[in-house]
Amino acid sequence: MHYAILCEDVENSMPLRKSARPAHLARLQALADAGKLLAAGPHPALDTTEPGDAGFTGSLIIAEFDSLEAATAWADSDPYVDAGVFSKITVKPYMLVLP
Numbered sequence: 001m002h003y004a005i006l007c008e009d010v011e012n013s014m015p016l017r018k019s020a021r022p023a024h025l026a027r028l029q030a031l032a033d034a035g036k037l038l039a040a041g042p043h044p045a046l047d048t049t050e051p052g053d054a055g056f057t058g059s060l061i062i063a064e065f066d067s068l069e070a071a072t073a074w075a076d077s078d079p080y081v082d083a084g085v086f087s088k089i090t091v092k093p094y095m096l097v098l099p
Helices: 014-033 068-076
Strands: 002-009 037-044 056-064 086-094
Touching: 002 068, 014 037, 014 056, 056 068, 056 086, 068 086
Parallel strands: none
Antiparallel strands: 002 056, 002 086, 037 056
16 A cells, blocks of 8 residues: 655754765665665755755655555664754555546
8 A cells, every 4th residue: 555654854854865866866776676665755944946045845755565554664763864864754554546
């Protein structure tokens, strides 16, 4: 089943994001290589694809896992968690309807 992983950033998270980004992207790439990643990306703090110093307010990952527990464990071990980027993570079952 797919799960939506909704992450909220701490204030001024850009320096923390930058330091952990390579390891964060490597984990996402591993999910993609396994054919389990549906979508992933950050939420810009401004209504633009280039938010500059305003940075991001969080991230969304939609991926396939064996269970809610597995999705939660995966999310909790993200490098952004270790770096202190996220203030909150919510993991929910997700059902793809369209396209």
